[in-house]
Amino acid sequence: MSTKNGEKIQIQEHLQQQQKQQLKEEMKENPNPEIQKQETKQNSYLYQAASIFKAYKNIRQIVRRTIIQRSSRLSDLYQANIFFKREDGQITRTYKVRGAVNKILSLTPEEKQKGVYCCSAGNQGVAVAFACNHLKVKGIIFVPQTTPNDKIQRIKEFGKEFIEVKLAGLSLQDCDQIATKYGEDNKLISVRLDEKDVIEGCSGVGIEILEDFPLKGKIDYVIFPISSGTLGAGISSYFHQLSPETNIIGIKPIFSENEMVYEDMQKTMQLDAKNTFKVMDDLSNYQELEIPEGEAYDQVLQLYNNDGIILEPHGALAPASLKLLQEKCGSLKGKNIVCILTGKNTSISRMNDIKILANVYQKKNVYMLVDFFRKPDAIKEFMVYCLSPEDEILQIEYTKKNNREKGPALVGIELASPGNYDKLLAKMLEMKISHKIIQPNDEIFQLKV
Numbered sequence: 001m002s003t004k005n006g007e008k009i010q011i012q013e014h015l016q017q018q019q020k021q022q023l024k025e026e027m028k029e030n031p032n033p034e035i036q037k038q039e040t041k042q043n044s045y046l047y048q049a050a051s052i053f054k055a056y057k058n059i060r061q062i063v064r065r066t067i068i069q070r071s072s073r074l075s076d077l078y079q080a081n082i083f084f085k086r087e088d089g090q091i092t093r094t095y096k097v098r099g100a101v102n103k104i105l106s107l108t109p110e111e112k113q114k115g116v117y118c119c120s121a122g123n124q125g126v127a128v129a130f131a132c133n134h135l136k137v138k139g140i141i142f143v144p145q146t147t148p149n150d151k152i153q154r155i156k157e158f159g160k161e162f163i164e165v166k167l168a169g170l171s172l173q174d175c176d177q178i179a180t181k182y183g184e185d186n187k188l189i190s191v192r193l194d195e196k197d198v199i200e201g202c203s204g205v206g207i208e209i210l211e212d213f214p215l216k217g218k219i220d221y222v223i224f225p226i227s228s229g230t231l232g233a234g235i236s237s238y239f240h241q242l243s244p245e246t247n248i249i250g251i252k253p254i255f256s257e258n259e260m261v262y263e264d265m266q267k268t269m270q271l272d273a274k275n276t277f278k279v280m281d282d283l284s285n286y287q288e289l290e291i292p293e294g295e296a297y298d299q300v301l302q303l304y305n306n307d308g309i310i311l312e313p314h315g316a317l318a319p320a321s322l323k324l325l326q327e328k329c330g331s332l333k334g335k336n337i338v339c340i341l342t343g344k345n346t347s348i349s350r351m352n353d354i355k356i357l358a359n360v361y362q363k364k365n366v367y368m369l370v371d372f373f374r375k376p377d378a379i380k381e382f383m384v385y386c387l388s389p390e391d392e393i394l395q396i397e398y399t400k401k402n403n404r405e406k407g408p409a410l411v412g413i414e415l416a417s418p419g420n421y422d423k424l425l426a427k428m429l430e431m432k433i434s435h436k437i438i439q440p441n442d443e444i445f446q447l448k449v
Contacts, residue, residue, distance in 0.1 A: 102201025203234025294361025
């Protein structure tokens with residue numbers, strides 16, 4: 001028997017095993033399971049389960065099979081069975097390496113000889129760099145000129161002598177245009193997040209969830225963050241075919257005018273979303289939820305303090321969405337839920353910044369410019385009459401070195417409870433204390449806080 005025929009039989013056996021379990025569940029709840037099969041045929045954008053498993057078989061000796069870990073904290077909180085799919089434990093700390101490896105493995109010897117390129121502000125660049133180094137293929141990683149040096153260094157460390165980093169453009173869109181033209185002019189092969197081989201490679205996350213989920217019965221929800229849609233397109237396709245009773249939930253952050261940590265998130269979503277969202281939009285078991293960015297900041301702290309898990313804010317969107325999901329469903333009691341933790345390309349040094357942002361979002365901390373020069377003993381009056389006994393002053397910093405009483409002071413306050421926020425502002429209004437609340441996107445906040 002040829003190797004090719006052997007692989008084909010193995011893929012068929014895998015799918016047959018998955019489908020037998022699926023049909024058992026369908027017959028319990030749906031007397032006519034053909035309805036789902038008809039819907040699958042109607043969605044021409046669907047990535048086929050056989051192709052997804054073939055991609056997984058190609059890359060599984062290179063990438064890690066990440067664990068599924070039960071969260072006792074969240075399971076107890078929601079009276080559900082909540083598990084984390086720990087893609088933050090992947091080789092490059094994110095699932096994207098799966099797609100990059102599969103794409104380069106799929107190239108012909110002639111295409112590998114030409115080399116590859118991609119445009120990235122971070123995670124995708126690291127993934128492609130690792131794949132190039134491991135598979136000994138030359139690659140060029142284009143990054144915006146504003147990319148922090150530590151991210152550039154990580155790309156170089158993973159890629160070593162097989163990659164070159166080029167700074168191009170001030171925005172991700174500009175960088176992408178420059179990279180695309182350079183790739184076309186030099187006949188390089190692109191590695192984009194919306195490409196079929198990349199999506200099918202990333203879809204292995206779904207295979208591992210179905211195979212490794214430790215409890216009997218169906219998985220009620222699989223939740224993941226949305227950025228480029230790469231992960232969502234693959235997982236929703238795979239689950240739709242092999243576990244259509246599972247609800248697939250994509251989470252988008254609501255960006256406020258105060259957004260600071262997510263920098264290029266919105267741009268990334270627009271950049272690589274050419275084909276990926278077409279798959280999800282047509283599936284009946286897929287839906288999207290939007291949560292404020294502050295919920296992600298808070299969940300990062302919860303995961304770090306209670307679970308010992310370090311994540312970037314985007315990687316924490318799935319567990320951060322459980323509160324909203326419960327509100328929409330009424331209860332999550334007894335449900336089997338998998339939250340995909342997509343990445344941890346951050347550092348402990350940023351944790352204090354995230355803590356500040358989380359507290360500002362929750363109105364536990366407030367920062368303001370206050371004019372104290374209008375009345376004698378104004379600072380004393382402010383502390384005595386405006387603050388509750390449990391509130392604490394975090395900082396008072398005058399904005400002028402000379403004649404400082406003539407200028408406003410930057411005041412940071414830690415409130416005992418979010419309810420004290422409105423009380424504080426009401427008392428300041430009553431005392432006619434001139435002030436201005438400063439937000440994370442204000443220059444003085446970034447310089448002084």
